Structures are given as C-alpha cells and as structure tokens.
Amino acid sequence: MAWIELKPEGAGPIRAWRSDPNGRPRGGVVVVQEIFGVNAHIRAVTDRFAVEGYLAVAPAIFEHAEKGFEVGYDPESRARGMAIAGKTDREQMLKDVAAAIEVAKEGGKVAVVGFCLGGTVAWMAAGRLAGLSAAVGYYGGGIVGLKDLKPRVPTLLHFGDKDQHIPIAGVKEVAAAHPEVEVHIYPADHGFNCDHRESYDAPSAALAWTRTLAFLRKHLG
16 A cells, blocks of 8 residues: 556646555556545545455546645535536546556456546546446446446446435436446435545445445456
C-alpha cells in the first residue's frame, strides 16, 4: 500500500494509491473516487480489493486542480469537492483512468469500479476506454444523462432508492435501455457504501460488495 505516480496523457503527473495483494493477483481493479478525493475511505476500499486478491489502483483525478486534495464528508468539504468537480475536465478523468489501467494490467484482466462521481466515470470508461474487462458503478449521478452510451464490457450498477440526487425513474430508464447491464436498486440513500457518511447503510453495502466481488470473479478471475 503506497502512493505511486501516474503520468496520464494530456496533463501533468498525479498520485495514485496502489494496493497489492499477497501472492499472485487474480486481476486488476481501478478504483475511481467520489468528489472527496482519494481519501481514507477510498484508500480503504482500494485496500479491500487487494485483500480479495486484486492489484488495486485509485488515481487522484482531482490533483490536476489541487495537489493532495483530500477531504471528509462535512458540508464545507462537500462544497470544496463540488467546486473542483465542476472545473475538472471529464475527458481528462478518462485519461487518468487509462493511465491507472496500464498499471492495474500488471495484475491481469482489469475492471474499473467507481463511486459517486467515479460511478459516472466508470460508466464512461466502460463505453470508451480500451483495456477493460468489466465495469462497476456505485450511484453515479451522471449515468442517467449518459444512458445512450453503450458499454463495451460487462457492467454492473448499484443505486439507492432513497437517493435524492438520482431519480429512480431515471435509473429504471437506464435499466430498460440496457438489458445487458446488471442494475441493482437498494433501500438506501446516496453514498450508502461509505461508512464515513451518515447515509451509510450496512446491509445494502454488504450486499452490493458481495455482488461486486462475484461480478469481478466472473469477469476477471
């Protein structure tokens, strides 16, 4: 577990959190952050994938705007994260993920797993980036607006039915438009996987994690 440097196309270098499994990896996972940076929660998620046998890499996609950006979940932190998200280029985020994929390939087949903003980026990556074998998105608010995008790899999506940021009708539109995509809806709010948030929902988080690991086992190994 350590910070490494990525050199994405189109911009200067950024940091990424890398976590290696014990023994030979069963695959690679690129973890894409929420608007709060590669903070303690995202690093912990990355480490959990390593415990499960994957070489996991979390690129710090906000570092183009602010080096070392990392905040918690209070209102001020949320405002800072939203401000950076608003001025960070989505195309550059994909280039950052592409650079992380190259590192994760050392572990074998690669999946991208994203949360919140990262969930949307994972959806975009599934349709546009090479080098992936699977994609998983947790409560990606931008996915509904990008429902015409066609994933090129097996894709799994998790949403909460109490999410005030993502209308459930829109989620159902995505599911209807993409019968090949596995879409699960949980009795939970936005951010339900994050145990640092008030919206954390342990049963939903546990079920989504189980489904995510089964999905990765199926498509990566």
